[in-house]
Amino acid sequence: MKNALFVLHNSADTRSSEFATLAAIATSIGNAGYSSDLLILDTTGSSSVNVKHGSAFRNVTAVAPDKAVGDGADYLVHIVGKAASAAVSLVVGFGTISNRNWAPQVAASFSAEFVTACELIEVADNALRVTGPVMGAMVQKTLSLGDRNAVVLYSGENLAAPEGTDIVVEVSREPAEQGAVRFVASEALPDSGGIPLRGASKVISGGLGIGSGEKWRLIEEFAAKVNAAVGASRAAVEMGWVPSSRQVGFSGQKVSPDVYVAVGISGAVHHLAGIGGAKKIVAINKDPEASIFKIADVGIVGDYEQIVAAAMRKL
Amino acid sequence: MDIVVLIKKVPDPNLPEQFVSISDAQDEVVLHASSQYSINLYDLNAVEAAIGLKESAGATVTVVTADDASADQYLRRALAMGADNAIRVELDDKSRRDSFKTAQALVSALKQKSIPSLVIAGRQSSDEDAGYVPYLVAHGLGIPALAPIVSIKSASERTINVGKLADASIDEYELTLPAMLLVSNEINKPRTPGLKGVMAAKKATIEVVASEPGGVAGVPSKYSPKKGQRAIEATKFIEGSDEDKAAALLAALDK
Numbered sequence: 001m002k003n004a005l006f007v008l009h010n011s012a013d014t015r016s017s018e019f020a021t022l023a024a025i026a027t028s029i030g031n032a033g034y035s036s037d038l039l040i041l042d043t044t045g046s047s048s049v050n051v052k053h054g055s056a057f058r059n060v061t062a063v064a065p066d067k068a069v070g071d072g073a074d075y076l077v078h079i080v081g082k083a084a085s086a087a088v089s090l091v092v093g094f095g096t097i098s099n100r101n102w103a104p105q106v107a108a109s110f111s112a113e114f115v116t117a118c119e120l121i122e123v124a125d126n127a128l129r130v131t132g133p134v135m136g137a138m139v140q141k142t143l144s145l146g147d148r149n150a151v152v153l154y155s156g157e158n159l160a161a162p163e164g165t166d167i168v169v170e171v172s173r174e175p176a177e178q179g180a181v182r183f184v185a186s187e188a189l190p191d192s193g194g195i196p197l198r199g200a201s202k203v204i205s206g207g208l209g210i211g212s213g214e215k216w217r218l219i220e221e222f223a224a225k226v227n228a229a230v231g232a233s234r235a236a237v238e239m240g241w242v243p244s245s246r247q248v249g250f251s252g253q254k255v256s257p258d259v260y261v262a263v264g265i266s267g268a269v270h271h272l273a274g275i276g277g278a279k280k281i282v283a284i285n286k287d288p289e290a291s292i293f294k295i296a297d298v299g300i301v302g303d304y305e306q307i308v309a310a311a312m313r314k315l
Numbered sequence: 316m317d318i319v320v321l322i323k324k325v326p327d328p329n330l331p332e333q334f335v336s337i338s339d340a341q342d343e344v345v346l347h348a349s350s351q352y353s354i355n356l357y358d359l360n361a362v363e364a365a366i367g368l369k370e371s372a373g374a375t376v377t378v379v380t381a382d383d384a385s386a387d388q389y390l391r392r393a394l395a396m397g398a399d400n401a402i403r404v405e406l407d408d409k410s411r412r413d414s415f416k417t418a419q420a421l422v423s424a425l426k427q428k429s430i431p432s433l434v435i436a437g438r439q440s441s442d443e444d445a446g447y448v449p450y451l452v453a454h455g456l457g458i459p460a461l462a463p464i465v466s467i468k469s470a471s472e473r474t475i476n477v478g479k480l481a482d483a484s485i486d487e488y489e490l491t492l493p494a495m496l497l498v499s500n501e502i503n504k505p506r507t508p509g510l511k512g513v514m515a516a517k518k519a520t521i522e523v524v525a526s527e528p529g530g531v532a533g534v535p536s537k538y539s540p541k542k543g544q545r546a547i548e549a550t551k552f553i554e555g556s557d558e559d560k561a562a563a564l565l566a567a568l569d570k
């Protein structure tokens with residue numbers, strides 16, 4: 001019998017699909033002899049958390065810090081480090097920016113394998129096999145974990161919830177350690193804010209084809225009008241039009257929205273690596289040969305400025 | 316301040332797909348013989364950040380890589396940008412592909428000197444994209460790490476204040492030194508070295524440190540071709556005026 005610890009940050013932006021996906025993984029690795037606990041960092045401010053599909057876990061705990069800790073990137077180094085005592089051989093979280101900071105530190109302290117962007121966790125021969133993209137998503141890499149400890153960040157598709165029930169857990173205070181890393185304050189990002197990319201059901205992404213930082217506004221305004229999150233190609237991020245927390249793709253975030261709209265994005269493999277889970281893809285590009293059309297359900301050839309402006313007038 | 320920058324040679328990130336294949340035993344990614352290499356791009360941001368600190372607060376900057384002599388050109392590039400010293404930790408190809416062995420080699424080389432007050436690395440390398448080695452090094456040196464860093468606000472001999480990217484904000488943190496920072500491209504625009512720097516770097520001595528990679532190793536990797544492209548039945552192209560296209564866009568968005 002092996003123990004796994006799942007970690008989820010529950011904030012106002014957490015979707016029920018995130019609870020479902022973790023519960024599904026916990027249930028499937030049960031077949032390889034893992035018993036799973038869930039540790040929730042709760043920053044909603046409420047005194048209890050309704051844990052969807054919580055019965056998939058042996059034990060669920062929820063903690064909140066006694067003071068602001070930002071996105072928990074350092075706070076969780078200590079909290080997960082403590083919870084994942086010697087008896088835990090697997091830690092699982094999502095591939096978020098915050099998790100990418102604490103997870104490798106926890107992994108290093110256990111000499112564990114660390115998988116940054118795992119898209120598949122399978123049970124084979126009574127052990128786990130984890131797979132994710134490398135080399136700009138041109139190649140897949142698989143590790144057979146055997147008896148090795150591992151910390152795995154999952155960025156694969158949303159998974160369907162297993163059978164089970166919701167449970168409610170009380171939130172307990174876990175003080176932030178006075179360590180060498182101290183959170184000072186948060187400052188809003190230089191974008192218009194809006195719906196976070198993580199878990200969004202609609203995403204409007206812009207690429208280099210948008211043309212300028214001024215014109216990028218049109219993407220933000222359009223996204224706000226249709227209740228979509230703003231996404232971006234790396235080229236748009238590199239131009240400084242949008243912060244890198246909005247980057248979609250191999251080295252950015254993986255998204256699985258119902259509708260993904262790619263505006264002025266050519267469709268490089270690195271970008272496509274982030275949108276494989278989208279249910280519907282709409283591409284707007286002035287080049288009819290752009291590779292983005294090869295994977296788009298709806299293709300719109302033309303100048304995005306005219307098309308998006310016309311759409312804005314109709315709203 | 317005594318700053319160490321970790322850099323890595325990587326395959327050219329824009330390598331054409333047909334140059335990338337997998338060995339018959341599936342245990343290796345094989346690159347075509349004419350493949351180009353470069354310095355990992357985030358590492359250039361790391362070098363620039365260190366040199367920026369040297370200029371603003373005063374520091375000695377040492378660039379370090381674990382590789383063979385083929386990586387010397389990237390160490391020289393960092394020297395040309397303004398780094399003071401360069402160290403190559405000699406590490407064979409096989410060990411270099413193992414995060415644990417690479418980190419052990421770097422840690423033992425760094426421990427031979429005094430522990431630096433600040434270590435800066437790129438947030439991830441463009442080949443494996445794991446972003447693990449800097450954290451293993453930080454663990455080996457017993458220092459905290461933080462990523463992804465997008466700004467350095469102030470630095471003293473004892474502390475450094477940085478901006479860390481979060482989902483919807485930039486969070487300021489104060490770290491007590493020594494510490495490890497993993498930087499992202501937003502932090503700066505790496506300078507192009509001037510001719511004088513390039514000439515001096517050509518003549519500079521690169522210190523070579525031997526390594527005996529022992530200890531923990533990673534589990535073997537197995538490689539397979541990338542996932543097939545997203546399957547679609549057929550792309551429905553919208554014909555007509557911009558108005559028609561706009562209407563189709565809104566319909567797809569349920570508006």
Ligand SMILES: Cc1cc2nc3c(=O)[nH]c(=O)nc-3n(C[C@H](O)[C@H](O)[C@H](O)COP(=O)(O)OP(=O)(O)OC[C@H]3O[C@@H](n4cnc5c(N)ncnc54)[C@H](O)[C@@H]3O)c2cc1C
Pocket residue numbers: 135136206207208209210232233234235236247248249250251252253263264265266267268269270271274284285286287290302303304305328329441442
């Ligand atoms: C290791 C590595 C990791 C990477 N990770 C990522 C990642 O996570 N995410 C990512 O996106 N990229 C990533 N990249 C970069 C990727 O390879 C591409 O360079 C990038 O996605 C290109 O961005 P783009 O499509 O916006 O720009 P371009 O390829 O320049 O495409 C711009 C498109 O806009 C169209 N266009 C121009 N004007 C208009 C107009 N007026 N109306 C309509 N269309 C117009 C053009 O026809 C063109 O197709 C990575 C690269 C490497 C090497």
